[in-house]
Amino acid sequence: MxxxxxxxxxxxxxLALIDQTALPHRTETREIRxxxxxxxxxxxxxxxxxxxIGAAGAYGVALALLQxxxxxxxxxxxxxxxARVRAARPTAVNLMVCVDRVMARFDEGLDAVLAEAAxxxxxxxxxxxxxxxxxxxxxxxxxxxxDRPLRVLTHCNTGALATAGWGTALGxxxxxxxxxxVEVVYADxxxxxxxxxxxxxxxxxxxxxxxxxxxxxxxxxxxxxxEVDAAIVGADRIAANGDTANKVGTVGVxxxxxxxGIPFLVAAPTTTVDLATATGADIHIELRGEDEILEWSGxxxxxxxxxxxxPAFDVxxxxxxxxxxxxxxVLEISVGELxxxxxx
Ligand code: MRU
Numbered sequence: 001m002x003x004x005x006x007x008x009x010x011x012x013x014x015l016a017l018i019d020q021t022a023l024p025h026r027t028e029t030r031e032i033r034x035x036x037x038x039x040x041x042x043x044x045x046x047x048x049x050x051x052x053i054g055a056a057g058a059y060g061v062a063l064a065l066l067q068x069x070x071x072x073x074x075x076x077x078x079x080x081x082x083a084r085v086r087a088a089r090p091t092a093v094n095l096m097v098c099v100d101r102v103m104a105r106f107d108e109g110l111d112a113v114l115a116e117a118a119x120x121x122x123x124x125x126x127x128x129x130x131x132x133x134x135x136x137x138x139x140x141x142x143x144x145x146x147d148r149p150l151r152v153l154t155h156c157n158t159g160a161l162a163t164a165g166w167g168t169a170l171g172x173x174x175x176x177x178x179x180x181x182v183e184v185v186y187a188d189x190x191x192x193x194x195x196x197x198x199x200x201x202x203x204x205x206x207x208x209x210x211x212x213x214x215x216x217x218x219x220x221x222x223x224x225x226x227e228v229d230a231a232i233v234g235a236d237r238i239a240a241n242g243d244t245a246n247k248v249g250t251v252g253v254x255x256x257x258x259x260x261g262i263p264f265l266v267a268a269p270t271t272t273v274d275l276a277t278a279t280g281a282d283i284h285i286e287l288r289g290e291d292e293i294l295e296w297s298g299x300x301x302x303x304x305x306x307x308x309x310x311p312a313f314d315v316x317x318x319x320x321x322x323x324x325x326x327x328x329x330v331l332e333i334s335v336g337e338l339x340x341x342x343x344x
Contacts, residue, residue, distance in 0.1 A: 007161045008047060008055040008121065010114070013066065015059050017047045020161055020195075024202035034067045035060065035081040042088040042095075045193060049162020050236045050272055051124050054094030058117035060085035061102040065110050079106070090284040091245055091313045092236040093274040124164035127269040127327035128171045135172035135232070135267050135325040136179060142263045142323070143229045149183040150176060150229045153219060156190045156247035157199035158234035158267065168267040169232040170203060172325065177209045185211040186228060188219050190247060192292045192310065216249045220256035231257050235268040242318025242333040243280025244268075248311050254320040263322040270326045273338065280315035288312050 009016040015032040021044060022028045030046055032038050038060045041047050047056045061082050068078035086099040098120050105112040143150060152173060156162075159170035167174060176182045185204060190196035197213045204211045214222060222228055231253050237245045244250075244266050257264040277283060290308030295301060302308070324331045324338070331338065 005160065006165060007049070007052045008059065008164060010059050010062070010117065015056065015063060017041055017056065018161065019046050020048055020199060021046055023161075024198050024205075032063065035064050035085060038063055039084055039088045042085070048195070049157060050092035050094040050234065051128075051163040051168070051269060052161065053089060053092055054098035054271060055117070055121045055124060055164045057085050057088075057095045058098040058102045058120040059114075061099060061106065062110060062113050062117055065106075065113060079103075082106075089286055091286045092272070093277075094236075094269075094271045097271045121164040124269060124271075125166055127271075128163055128166040128168055130327040131168060131267050131269070131325045132166065132171035132175035134327075134329050135169075135265060136175040136181070138323060138325065138330040139172065139176070139230055139232070139263065139265060140181065145229060149181045151183050151186070151227060152176070153186040153188070153223065153228045153231040153253065154200065155188040155196065155216075155219070155231070155233050155250050155253050157195040157203070159200060159203040161199050161203065162234065167203075168234045168269065169265075170200065170234075172232050172265070172267050173209065174207060177207065182209055185209055186219070186222055187211050187213050188216045188249065188253070189213055190249065191216050195247065216252075219249070219253050223253070223256040223260050223262065226260070228260075228262060230263040230265060232265045232267060235266050235272050236313055237277065237283050238266070238268060238273045238324065238338070239277040239279050239283060239318075240275045240338055241279050242321055242324065242338055243283070244316045244318070244321055244324075245280065245283045245285065245313045246316065248314045251314045251316045251320075254316040257322070258320050264316075264320060265323045265325060266316075266321050267325045270328065273326070275338070280317065283313075283315060285314070286312040 019028045064081040102116045159167035187200040293308035
C-alpha cells in the first residue's frame with residue numbers, strides 16, 4: 001500500500017475517509033463535514049478497525065467544533081454531538097479513548113483539538129511500527145522454524161486501512177515479509193462483511209505478499225492439518241485479564257491454535273487495552289443488523305421466516321492468547337491479569 005494512502009486524513013476543514021465499503025473494486029474518498037456524516041460513516045464501516053475509528057473520532061471533535069461554529073451551537077450542544085461520535089460503535093475502546101483524549105483540550109479551542117488529534121494519528125503509526133518489529137522478533141523465536149519462511153493466518157483486516165497507518169497484526173506480517181520470512185498468508189474472508197477478502201487481500205496484493213483467501217470455516221481445518229505456523233490477529237478491546245474482543249470468528253481460530261499447539265498472537269496498541277474492564281464478559285459486543293446475515297449483496301438468501309444472529313465480535317479468553325504485542329513489547333499472558341505497569 002503506498003505510504004501516502006491514509007484511511008483517515010484531515011484536509012484542513014473536513015475529514016477524508018477512504019470508503020472501505022467500495023474496496024477492492026473502487027478506491028474512493030468520502031469527505032465528511034459534519035457529525036451526522038461521521039457517525040454514519042463509522043456505523044456503515046466506511047471507516048472501520050479499532051485504531052482507525054479512534055483516529056476518526058479524534059478528528060470528530062474538531063468536526064463538531066466547526067459545525068457548532070457554523071450552526072451557532074452552545075458548548076453543551078457541541079459536547080452532545082461529540083458524545084454521539086463516541087457512542088457510534090460500542091466494542092472498540094479506541095473510539096472512546098481517543099475522543100476523551102482530544103476532549104481534554106476542548107476548552108482550548110480548535111487549534112489545540114486539531115493538534116491532539118494529529119498526535120493520536122501520528123502516535124498510532126509509530127506504535128504500529130514498533131509492534132511490527134517486536135511481534136516479528138517474538139514470532140520467529142517462538143515458532144522456532146529456521147529453514148523456511150512462515151505460514152501465518154490472520155482474521156479480519158488489521159492493516160493500514162484499519163489504523164492510522166501500517167497496521168497491527170498485518171503490520172507484524174508486513175515486517176515479517178520485509179525480512180523475507182513470509183511463505184504465505186491465509187486471510188480469513190471474514191463473514192459477513194468480508195473485511196478479509198476485500199480489504200486484507202487488497203492490502204496484501206499492494207504489498208506483493210503471497211496469500212490465500214479462505215472461508216472463515218476453513219481456518220480450523222487448515223490449522224489442524226499443520227498448514228499454519230502461527231495466527232496473528234488484532235483486537236477491539238482487551239480486558240484487564242487478557243480476554244480479547246475481536247472480529248467474530250477469532251475465538252475459533254484461537255481454539256484451533258491451542259489444540260494444534262501453535263502461537264496465537266494478538267497485536268494491538270495500548271489504546272486498545274481497557275484495564276477498567278475486568279473480563280471479557282464485561283465487553284459490550286456490537287450486534288449488527290440481521291440483513292447482513294440473511295442477505296447476500298442485497299438479495300435475500302435465507303428463508304423469509306428465518307431470523308439472523310449477527311454479533312460483530314467475539315471474545316477470546318486470555319488463556320488462549322499466547323502473546324500480546326503492543327508498542328511496548330510482547331507480553332506472554334498465562335491467564336489472570338495483564339501487568340498494568342506495562343500498559344499505563
Ligand atoms: O467491524 P470492524 O471491521 O471494525 O472490525 C475490525 C476488527 O475486528 C479488527 O480486527 C480490529 O479492529 C483490529 S484493527 C487493527
